[in-house]
Amino acid sequence: MPTKLIINCATGEQTEVELTAEEIAQREADAAAFAVAEAERIAAAEAAAAAKASGLAKLMALGLTEDEANALVK
């Protein structure tokens, strides 16, 4: 059973308490939500990078050099 550590700064008492079933469920739900949000963030970053690469390729297909195309999309 996971435990949480509580350090009471007024008394100096340090106690480890087992998580309740409700706290465990909340912890799992929070972790799942974080994982989804992180996956979405990474996907968005990858999509942005792919769009940039696609745009560069199209600019170069129009006759721009790579340096010129990069200068436009920076």
Place this chain on the structure above:
Amino acid sequence: MANTYKLIEAKTLGSAVSSVTFSSIPGTYTDLNLVCSIRTSRSAVAENILIGFNGSTSSFSAKTLGGQGNSGVDNLTTARLIGPADGDNATASTFANMSVYIPNYTSSDYKSYSADAVMEDNAALAFAYLTAGLWSNTASITSIELTTALSNNFKTNCTFYLYGISNS
């Protein structure tokens, strides 16, 4: 410049725990500084560490600038994130280091904080984060809770030091 810097409480973990809470923080200082050394049980190189105040995990916002050693810069907006920590696949016996500074923690304004964190790992991949955070709540901060983002544990020998800083 602060002219006092006093240790309020400290803990070195003797066993793994899922969260660490400093409760009943005295309101007698101007600022707080939480300094930690963290390794987690996550079966990966890294884990993320989240902060909460007064038992609350809502009304947080943050901007994080992240570097990761082998590729570009990350620009994160993950609420409550204060930094990366070593996972259990990082080099053995290494820990991440982080410092969270909370100015004016008893004020009646929203609470800002900054965090500076870096992993230790003898490999190409190791994260470093700089975070500016805000808790949009006017309550005085009386407790600080640290958790892992992905439901892992803080491992044995993690250390946590809470300092109080006074401006007079």
